[in-house]
Amino acid sequence: MAYSIAEAARRxxxxxxxxRYYERIKLLDPPARDSAGRRAYSETDxxxxxxxxxxxxxxMPIRRMREYATLRRRGAATAGRRRAIxxxxxxxxxxxxxxxxxxxxxxxxxxxxYERLEHGHAAGIQEASx
Amino acid sequence: MAYSIAEAARRxxxxxxxxRYYERIKLLDPPARDSAGRRAYSETDxxxxxxxxxxxxxxMPIRRMREYATLRRRGAATAGRRRAIxxxxxxxxxxxxxxxxxxxxxxxxxxxxYERLEHGHAAGIQEASx
DNA sequence: CTACGACCTGGAGCGCGCTCCAGGTCAACA
DNA sequence: TGTTGACCTGGAGCGCGCTCCAGGTCGTAG
Numbered sequence: 300m301a302y303s304i305a306e307a308a309r310r311x312x313x314x315x316x317x318x319r320y321y322e323r324i325k326l327l328d329p330p331a332r333d334s335a336g337r338r339a340y341s342e343t344d345x346x347x348x349x350x351x352x353x354x355x356x357x358x359m360p361i362r363r364m365r366e367y368a369t370l371r372r373r374g375a376a377t378a379g380r381r382r383a384i385x386x387x388x389x390x391x392x393x394x395x396x397x398x399x400x401x402x403x404x405x406x407x408x409x410x411x412x413y414e415r416l417e418h419g420h421a422a423g424i425q426e427a428s429x
Numbered sequence: 430m431a432y433s434i435a436e437a438a439r440r441x442x443x444x445x446x447x448x449r450y451y452e453r454i455k456l457l458d459p460p461a462r463d464s465a466g467r468r469a470y471s472e473t474d475x476x477x478x479x480x481x482x483x484x485x486x487x488x489m490p491i492r493r494m495r496e497y498a499t500l501r502r503r504g505a506a507t508a509g510r511r512r513a514i515x516x517x518x519x520x521x522x523x524x525x526x527x528x529x530x531x532x533x534x535x536x537x538x539x540x541x542x543y544e545r546l547e548h549g550h551a552a553g554i555q556e557a558s559x
Numbered sequence: 560c561t562a563c564g565a566c567c568t569g570g571a572g573c574g575c576g577c578t579c580c581a582g583g584t585c586a587a588c589a
Numbered sequence: 590t591g592t593t594g595a596c597c598t599g600g601a602g603c604g605c606g607c608t609c610c611a612g613g614t615c616g617t618a619g
Contacts, residue, residue: 304566315566316608335615337566350535357532361606375546382543389536392529399526402487405480406519413512416505434596445596446578454576465585467596491576 301331301339311348318348324361326351326368357392431461431469441478448478454491456481456498487522 308315318338321327327348331339340348354364367384370377437460438445448468451457457478461469470478484494497514500507 314608317606319567320607335566337615350539353532353535355606356528357536378543378546382540382547385536385540385543389533389540392533392536396526396529396533398486399522399529402483403519403522403526405483406487406515406522409480410512410515410519413508413515416508417512444578447576449597450577465596467585485576 301333301341302345304338304340307338307340307345307348310345311352313348313352321348321351324365326361326364328372354388357388358395359388363388431463431471432475434468434470437468437470437475437478440475441482443478443482451478451481454495456491456494458502484518487518488525489518493518 302310304315304318308318311318313321318327322329327344330344331341333339351364351368354367355361363384367381370381370384432440434445434448438448441448443451448457452459457474460474461471463469481494481498484497485491493514497511500511500514
C-alpha cells in the first residue's frame with residue numbers, strides 16, 4: 300500500500316510542505332515514486348514519520364533527530380548510540396514534565412488568589428505581582 | 430533595595446539583553462533609574478519577572494504575556510480576564526504534560542526494545558522503524 | 560483537445576524570541 | 590587626568606522550523 304503526499308500528510312498530521320522539507324534535510328529517506336514521479340509513501344515510511352513526530356513533540360531539535368536518522372540508516376551497529384539518544388531524551392522529557400508540574404502549582408496558586416479576590420475577600424497583598 | 434541590570438539578570442536567570450528586550454516590548458514596566466540614568470530594579474520588578482519566567486516556561490507566547498501585562502497595568506477591574514488567561518494556560522499545561530507523558534511511554538518502549546536487541550534476544554521486527 | 564488539479568522543484572520569506580553590535584555616556588579608581 | 594568597565598540606545602542579525610511561491614509537468618474528466 301502506497302500513499303500520496305496528501306494522504307501521508309493527513310495521516311501524519313504534518314503538512315505537505317513539511318514532508319518535503321523533512322526529506323530535504325534528510326530526516327526522511329526519499330520515498331518511492333510512482334510512474335509519474337510523484338512520491339509514494341510506504342507503511343514503513345509512515346511508521347518512521349510517526350516516531351519522528353513523537354520525538355518532535357518531546358522537543359527534540361531537528362539536528363538531533365537527523366543524527367538519529369543517520370545512525371538508523373547505518374544499521375544495527377549503531378543501536379547503542381541510538382539507544383543513548385533515546386535515554387537522554389527520556390531524561391530531558393522527565394525533567395520537562397517536572398518543570399511544567401511546578402509551573403502548574405504556581406498557576407493554581409495564582410488562580411486561587413484571583414478567585415478569593417473576586418469573592419470579595421480582598422486580600423490585596425498579592426495584587427502587586429499579580 | 431534596588432538592583433542593577435546585571436544583578437537583576439543574575440537573579441532572574443535572564444540575560445541583560447533579554448531584560449531590555451522585555452522592557453522594549455512592554456512586558457516589563459520601565460524600572461526606576463539611578464542618578465546616572467541606569468536601570469534600578471525593585472523587588473516588585475523582580476517578583477513580576479519571576480512570574481513572567483514561569484509563564485514563559487509553560488510555553489506561553491510573548492504576545493499573550495503582553496496581553497496579561499497590559500491587563501495588569503489597568504488594575505483590579507481586569508482581574509477576571511487575567512484569571513481567565515491563567516485558567517486557560519493551566520489547561521494547556523496539563524494537556525502538554527499528558528502529551529509528554531505519552532511520549533515518555535513510547536520512549537520507554539523503544540529503549541526496552543533496544544536493550545533486548547543488545548542482549549542478544551534479536552527481535553528484529555522492530556528494527557524497521559527503530 | 561483542453562482545462563483542471565495534484566504534484567513537482569529550487570529557493571525565498573516568515574514569525575518567534577532572543578542576541579549582538581556600534582557608538583556613546585558616566586562614575587570610580589590609579 | 591586618563592583609562593576602565595558597567596551601562597545606555599537604536600537597530601541589525603540570527604537560528605529554528607517551517608511555509609509559501611513561481612513556474613513547470615502529469616494524467617484524468619468533460
